[in-house]
Amino acid sequence: MRDVVVIGLLAIGTLFFVAGTIGLLRFPDLPTRLHAVAKADNLGLGFIVAALAIWALTGEPGESAGVGVAAKLGLIWVLCLVGTAANSHLLAGHHRAAARAQRDRVAPADANDGEGPISDDTRPSGGAP
Amino acid sequence: MGAIDIALVVVSAILLVCVVAGLWRGVRGPTPEDRLTAFVLLGTSGAALFIVLAAVAGAPALRDAAIVVVALATVVVVVYTRRSPT
Numbered sequence: 001m002r003d004v005v006v007i008g009l010l011a012i013g014t015l016f017f018v019a020g021t022i023g024l025l026r027f028p029d030l031p032t033r034l035h036a037v038a039k040a041d042n043l044g045l046g047f048i049v050a051a052l053a054i055w056a057l058t059g060e061p062g063e064s065a066g067v068g069v070a071a072k073l074g075l076i077w078v079l080c081l082v083g084t085a086a087n088s089h090l091l092a093g094h095h096r097a098a099a100r101a102q103r104d105r106v107a108p109a110d111a112n113d114g115e116g117p118i119s120d121d122t123r124p125s126g127g128a129p
Numbered sequence: 130m131g132a133i134d135i136a137l138v139v140v141s142a143i144l145l146v147c148v149v150a151g152l153w154r155g156v157r158g159p160t161p162e163d164r165l166t167a168f169v170l171l172g173t174s175g176a177a178l179f180i181v182l183a184a185v186a187g188a189p190a191l192r193d194a195a196i197v198v199v200a201l202a203t204v205v206v207v208v209y210t211r212r213s214p215t
Contacts, residue, residue, distance in 0.1 A: 003132050003133055007132065007133060007136045010136055010137070011136075013177075014140050014143050014144070017143070017144060017147050017177065018143065018147060020147075021150050021170065021174070024150075024166065024167060024170055025150060030160065030163055030166065033163065037166055037169055037170045037173075040170060040173065040174075041173040044173075044177065045173055045176065045177050048140070048177050048180070052184050055133060055184065056184075069192075072192050073192070076176060076180065076192065076195050076196055076199065079196060079199050079200065080173055080176065083199055083200070083203035084169065084173065086203060086206075086207070087165075087202065087203055087206045090210040090211070091165055091166060091169075092162075093210070094209075094210040095160065095162040098162075
């Protein structure tokens with residue numbers, strides 16, 4: 001029974017990793033690729049850590065057994081959560097600023113240049129001149 | 130447990146394929162942010178590979194290496210995205 005649970009969790013985690021990798025390779029844009037990688041990181045690593053933690057808590061004695069091992073695996077997952085969240089925000093923000101700089105370099109912006117109803121301007125004044 | 134060991138070896142093989150496949154986006158990605166995204170996936174897939182190998186091969190030091198790899202990916206992204214404009 002425990003074998004079934006552990007192997008099932010490992011399979012689901014690996015599936016998420018494969019899906020995230022395929023998403024990184026096949027998605028058309030940086031934000032979508034970041035989304036795929038974030039899912040692979042959080043869910044894929046989460047399921048693999050859960051499987052290995054269950055195996056460490058209930059498995060045979062050895063190097064990979066005990067509560068300490070399970071706690072360290074949980075900490076690895078939490079570190080990956082925080083790191084991936086921070087990375088996604090930083091990369092998406094930097095990409096957006098770089099894209100805007102590129103666009104302004106090619107065609108300098110006039111007032112209301114090409115912007116739709118939702119403006120990129122996030123100042124409290126709402127972009128009023 | 131024979132079944133779980135076989136499953137862990139299969140999982141480590143698949144994760145290795147993921148790590149290598151991430152390199153393709155690292156080479157290909159048109160912007161540096163794409164390459165950094167591939168590096169983040171490399172870090173997390175590498176960390177998963179390390180902790181699976183730690184369970185298979187009985188090498189507990191690999192879990193510490195997994196922490197290092199995850200932290201390294203974050204540090205690299207922070208350094209690149211927050212550098213002063215040149």
